[in-house]
Amino acid sequence: MSNILLKLRNLKVIFPANQGIVRAVEGIDIDIAKGECVALVGESGCGKSVTSLAIMRLLNTPPALIDVKEINLDGEDISKYSETKMQTVRGKQISMIFQDAMTALNPVMTVGKQIDEVYLKHNNISKQEARKQTIEALRLVGIPEPESRAKAFPHQLSGGLRQRVLIAMAFACMPKLIIADEPTTALDVTIQAQVLNVLSQMQRSHNVSLLLITHDLSVVAHTADLVYVMYAGKIVEKARVEDLFKKPHHPYTEGLLGSIPRLSDSKKHFIQIPDSVPHPMFKPSGCYFHPRCKYVTDKCKELMPPLVKIDKDREIRCFYPLNVDKEGKL
Amino acid sequence: MSDNLPIVKIENLSVNFPAKGGLPFAKKKYIQAVTDVSLEIHKGETFGIVGESGCGKSTLANAMIGMVRPSLGKVTFKDKDLFSLKRIEFKEVRRDMQMIFQDPFSSLNPRFSVYQIISEPMYIRGGFTKKEMENRVLELLKLVGLDEKDLYRYPSDFSGGQKQRIGIARAISLNPDLLICDEPVSALDVSVHAQILNLLIDLQEKLNLTYVFISHNLAVVKNVCDRILVMYLGKVMESGSTKTIYKNPLHPYTNALLSAILDLDIKREKTILKGDIPSPIDPPKGCRFWQRCPYAMRGCKDIEAPLIEVEPNHFVACHKISGFTEEQIAQELDRVLVHHV
Numbered sequence: 001m002s003n004i005l006l007k008l009r010n011l012k013v014i015f016p017a018n019q020g021i022v023r024a025v026e027g028i029d030i031d032i033a034k035g036e037c038v039a040l041v042g043e044s045g046c047g048k049s050v051t052s053l054a055i056m057r058l059l060n061t062p063p064a065l066i067d068v069k070e071i072n073l074d075g076e077d078i079s080k081y082s083e084t085k086m087q088t089v090r091g092k093q094i095s096m097i098f099q100d101a102m103t104a105l106n107p108v109m110t111v112g113k114q115i116d117e118v119y120l121k122h123n124n125i126s127k128q129e130a131r132k133q134t135i136e137a138l139r140l141v142g143i144p145e146p147e148s149r150a151k152a153f154p155h156q157l158s159g160g161l162r163q164r165v166l167i168a169m170a171f172a173c174m175p176k177l178i179i180a181d182e183p184t185t186a187l188d189v190t191i192q193a194q195v196l197n198v199l200s201q202m203q204r205s206h207n208v209s210l211l212l213i214t215h216d217l218s219v220v221a222h223t224a225d226l227v228y229v230m231y232a233g234k235i236v237e238k239a240r241v242e243d244l245f246k247k248p249h250h251p252y253t254e255g256l257l258g259s260i261p262r263l264s265d266s267k268k269h270f271i272q273i274p275d276s277v278p279h280p281m282f283k284p285s286g287c288y289f290h291p292r293c294k295y296v297t298d299k300c301k302e303l304m305p306p307l308v309k310i311d312k313d314r315e316i317r318c319f320y321p322l323n324v325d326k327e328g329k330l
Numbered sequence: 331m332s333d334n335l336p337i338v339k340i341e342n343l344s345v346n347f348p349a350k351g352g353l354p355f356a357k358k359k360y361i362q363a364v365t366d367v368s369l370e371i372h373k374g375e376t377f378g379i380v381g382e383s384g385c386g387k388s389t390l391a392n393a394m395i396g397m398v399r400p401s402l403g404k405v406t407f408k409d410k411d412l413f414s415l416k417r418i419e420f421k422e423v424r425r426d427m428q429m430i431f432q433d434p435f436s437s438l439n440p441r442f443s444v445y446q447i448i449s450e451p452m453y454i455r456g457g458f459t460k461k462e463m464e465n466r467v468l469e470l471l472k473l474v475g476l477d478e479k480d481l482y483r484y485p486s487d488f489s490g491g492q493k494q495r496i497g498i499a500r501a502i503s504l505n506p507d508l509l510i511c512d513e514p515v516s517a518l519d520v521s522v523h524a525q526i527l528n529l530l531i532d533l534q535e536k537l538n539l540t541y542v543f544i545s546h547n548l549a550v551v552k553n554v555c556d557r558i559l560v561m562y563l564g565k566v567m568e569s570g571s572t573k574t575i576y577k578n579p580l581h582p583y584t585n586a587l588l589s590a591i592l593d594l595d596i597k598r599e600k601t602i603l604k605g606d607i608p609s610p611i612d613p614p615k616g617c618r619f620w621q622r623c624p625y626a627m628r629g630c631k632d633i634e635a636p637l638i639e640v641e642p643n644h645f646v647a648c649h650k651i652s653g654f655t656e657e658q659i660a661q662e663l664d665r666v667l668v669h670h671v
Contacts, residue, residue, distance in 0.1 A: 043519040158606040188382040189546055190603045193590040197602055215520055218591075259524040261549040263576070263591060269531060270524035270553065276489040277519065 005209045006032040006055070006177055007072035013050050014065050022280045024050045024064075026233040030211075032177065037203060037210040039220040039241075041256075042230035043277050048213045051230075052179045055211075056096055057086050074176055092122045095170040097199075099182040101162035105154040111165045112138075112150025118172040137168040141198050160191035164198060171202055178203070179211045184219060196223055217260055221245060226313060229253050232278055232288040235307060238315040249310075249321040251293045287318070295320055336370040337508060337540050338394055343367045343403035345389050349611050361610050363389040364400075365564045373507070376534065376541040378555030378572070380548060380587070384607055386564040387544050391510050394542065395427045396420060407508070425455065428501040432513040434493035438485040444471070444496055445481045451503045470499040473536075474529060491522035498529065502537060510542045515550070527554060548591050552576055557643075560584050563610055563618040566637055570644035580646045582623050617649065625650050 013025040025047040032038045042048045053059045054066055057078070071079040078089055090096075098104035106114055112134050119130040131150070138146035141164040154162055163183065170178050183199060184192040200223045203210045212224055220227055220241065227244050229237040229252065237250040248254045258271035275292045278284055284291050290300040299319055307317045344367075346360040364386040371377045379387040392398040394405060396412045405412045410423055428451075431437035438447055448470055449463045458466070468478060474495040485493055494514065501509055511530065515523045527550065534541060545551050551558055552572060559569040560583065568581040579585050586603045603622045614620060620630040630649055637645045638652040646652065 043521055160606055188607075189548075190382060190586060190590045191606065193602050217520070256521060259521055261523075261527075261547070261553055263549050263552060263588070270527050272524035272528055273521040274525070276491050276522055 003033050004031050004072075005034045005074055006030065006211075007070060008055060008068070009072075010067075010069040011051065011054055011071075012067040013047070013054055013059065015063055016065065017281065020281045023233055023283070024280060025054065028228075028230070028233075028235050030228060032209050032211060033226075034176075034209055035204075035207040036226060037200065037212060037224045038226045038228065039212045039214060039224035040228045040230060041214060041217060041220055043215055045232075045277055045280055046230045047233040047280075048215075048230055049181055052096070052181050052211065052213050056090060056094060056179065057081070058096075088122070091118050091175070092173050093175050094177045094179065095173070095175045097163075097166050097170045097178065097180040097183050100186050101159065101166050102154065104166055105162060107154055110151050110153055111157070111162075112152075115150075115165070115169050115172055118169060122173050133172075134168075137172055138165070140171070141165075141168045141202065142194075143168070158191075159187055160195060163187060163191075163195050167195070167199055167202065171206065171208070174206060175208065177209045177211065179213065181213045182215070183212070185214070185216070192219075199223070217256055229256070232283055233280065234288065234317065235315070236289065236317045238313065240313050243314065247323040249314075249316045249323060250289075250318050251295055251322060252289050254322055255292075295322075335373045337373045337408060338369075338371040338542075339406040340367060340369050340390075340394065341404045341406075343390070343393060343405065344401050345386070345393055345398055346401045359611050362564050362613055363610060364393065365613075366403075367561075367564075367566055368403075369559060369566075369569070371508075371540060371542065373540055374538060375556040376543055376554055378543045378545065378551040378558035379561060380545060380551055380558055381561035382546060382587075382607060384563075384610060385561045386610070387561055388512055390561070391429075391512055391542055391544055395429065395508075395510060396424060425504050426506050427508040427510065428504070428506040429510045429512065430494075430497055430501050430514050433517045434490060434497050435517070437497055438493055440485055443482045443484055444476075447485070447496060448499050448503055451500065455504060466503065467499075470503055473502075473533070474499045489522075490518045491525055494518060494522075494526050495529065498526075498533070502533065502539075505537070506539070508540045508542065510544070512544045513546070514543075516545070516547070523550075530554070548588055560587070563607065563613050565618050566645070566647060567619065568644075568646045569637075574641070574644045578644075580640060580644075580651045581648050582625050582650070583619050586622075586624075617647070 008030040010027050010029065011025055012027050015022040015024060028051065040048045040051065055071060059066060068079050070077055073093060081089065105111065112131065115134040115137060116127065116130040119125060119133050135146045135150055138150060143149050143161060143164050157165065180199065184195050187195060196219065214220060224241050227239055227241055228235050229250065231252050237253050244253065245257065248257055255273035259273060261270060273292055278288060286302045287300045287305055290296045293300065305317050305319045307315050309315050343364060345364040346362050349359040349361050367390060379390060381387050389398060393400050399413065407423060407427065415423060445467055448467045452458045452463050452466065467481065471478065471480065476492065476495055488496065514530065515526050518526060531554065533539060543551065543555055555572050557571050558575055560567045560581065562583050568575060568584045575584065579588055590602065605622050608614060608621060616632045617630045617635045620626045623630065627649060635647045635649045635652065637647045640646050640651060
């Protein structure tokens, strides 16, 4: 049981607006085991970034309204922590890698100094000692000449190097959990491959848990162990990565997998999901996916299917799951 | 699908931009965005330009439609030299080439209604009555899969995919021959990618368009393009038909690009390149790729690899592939050095 590092229970986030209420996240549960990489996949506007910010307790309230039963990090419920106490958790126990390294780093501070800050804040050490550790951290993520790069400003580094600096910063105090919010979306393909490699190597070698937030299923295929698929604020499918890619049960997952062009296929047309994601203020009745689903029935239009646990690490929110075998078993 | 009429012909095109900054009397530096590119695009085909950001693919496309003046070289569109035309003639020719932009959020005027956006090219061209324009806009909306009642709504009312559809409708409103798609899907959601790409494929069949398709996603390019050009730091590394390049990628950079694509086929051998793209202000003297090339030899650093036809219609610029041995390059190097002294 103690294998679970993060236990998130019934997280709800809403944003009241003038025209109505935006229900960004509607009651999701996430479990992250120690040393595991868990991916949260979904399109823009499905609430995945809000979830990560809520776990870090970085959402501004107001405007956001958060209701959560439990955010249990290694036996401690951090949802009740005060802001001062939370500051000792951030960076030390949970840290975050943001999408756009240029805006996440301070442009008027050298990157070395920014990483020093993490050490100075959490470990009671001298500045010289902190700098020594910073250089070691930069070396670990594969930055060439870390001594001179530590004195560089963010704008003097390339996109890939900046992202590595962020990774170094996140791993600085060897936290238990790292949340990476679209860590490679802003990068070129060849650099993306480098950065992902560094990230998963660091994660495996230091036995840290990683929550990877992305919209790109191909990134998931290469790094994650367990996948949560999110649609319009709800988890629609949870599965181990191999199972998900081999046998998607939810029509949305199937559509997502199909719409990604693969090198191995040769057909001219792409499989597409019709329409687009519903506006978070005007979600449809019943199952949120029904207007885009090709297997839709009348039942789907009226009732929201429950998230059913069908196996260990396998949950699905659909009345008529796909890829069932002959006996009707999943 | 393609008959052999070149619609666009580019000969030895180079584009340099003056670099910002530098000391007042220092020698002016230039960003070499595109260097010595020649190509032909045939009618009815889809021509892909592939490369990482900063490799000059957008600059090449901009030069192709006359939006950027090249430093050297010639662009011919339908047998007319684009940069020797008079202004009025140029405007005439430009009607037949249109562009779809990457970011639909910033390429549509937020204060124009859909009708105004799509009819603007017709308005500028002139010679249409109001009724004709309205009918044409409705026809275009139907063609790109939008609804009649969207006519007087504003861009902010639409999702990313729908905005891109409006951009496409605007681009095809004057029946162009050549359509340049500059990363048409990379700003959109994954589930919408397929919709837009399918739309582009259908339109090509219906309207007999020629596409120049710019992308960094090789998996998309594979399914859409007939021929592709792989660029790195402003130079052509490899070009040929999509089939041959994907079956038999020869240049180390093409190989690296192909293996860097993350796709869903989990188990695959991967070569991951070291380092970053060098700055185009002072590109490497020899082969532009040598610093990151896993097979770099002694001469690669100093001698540029020429673009050689290794099999029919498959061109590669690499010393290793074109069959030079290390000794031959070294000899060549000595010759060049002696020459200089």
